Amino acid sequence: xxxxxxxxxxxxxxxxxxxxxxxxxxxxxxxxxxxxxxxxxxxxxxxxxxxxxxxxxxxxxxxxxxxxxxxxxxxxxxxxxxxxxxxxxxxxxxxxxxxxxxxxxxxxxxxxxxxxxxxxxxxxxxxxxxxxxxxxxxxxxxxxxxxxxxxxxxxxxxxxxxxxxxxxxxxxx
Numbered sequence: 001x002x003x004x005x006x007x008x009x010x011x012x013x014x015x016x017x018x019x020x021x022x023x024x025x026x027x028x029x030x031x032x033x034x035x036x037x038x039x040x041x042x043x044x045x046x047x048x049x050x051x052x053x054x055x056x057x058x059x060x061x062x063x064x065x066x067x068x069x070x071x072x073x074x075x076x077x078x079x080x081x082x083x084x085x086x087x088x089x090x091x092x093x094x095x096x097x098x099x100x101x102x103x104x105x106x107x108x109x110x111x112x113x114x115x116x117x118x119x120x121x122x123x124x125x126x127x128x129x130x131x132x133x134x135x136x137x138x139x140x141x142x143x144x145x146x147x148x149x150x151x152x153x154x155x156x157x158x159x160x161x162x163x164x165x166x167x168x169x170x171x172x173x
Contacts, residue, residue, distance in 0.1 A: 030159075033153045039149055040153055043143075051139040054135050054139045061135070063118050064089075067113070082108065086117065088117075116130035
């Protein structure tokens with residue numbers, strides 16, 4: 001069997017060309033780290049704003065059973081989703097007719113079906129499907145994914161070049 005050789009642990013110095021390749025790879029790794037960190041910060045920021053909006057909605061939302069009217073079916077490659085207009089009576093006794101901006105496989109598949117939603121008493125047009133994911137799902141996913149990207153980006157940015165390459169190379173920028 002062949003033996004394992006760690007090229008970075010050998011005492012033989014790298015050639016000038018080998019050092020240049022290693023420096024370019026290190027610089028590329030840092031650029032990727034910077035892109036991941038910036039993208040993660042943007043994603044986490046959007047997630048943070050959505051978390052605040054979900055928290056605000058949650059404080060002012062009440063549950064109500066609604067009836068689906070005007071249901072549209074959207075056929076995708078792997079699953080169907082539905083867009084529905086919902087009709088319900090709000091806290092003040094007024095009939096509200098709302099249509100979410102998104103379609104979902106969780107929405108009713110035919111007119112007349114009843115489902116539970118939550119609506120904002122300050123703005124009955126703001127609704128979410130009943131349950132944790134309806135209010136908190138997207139904000140938590142975006143915030144979490146953004147933070148993971150920031151951590152990976154920071155790890156790449158903070159990674160140090162191996163000692164003997166660091167001494168032999170002048171790093172760009």
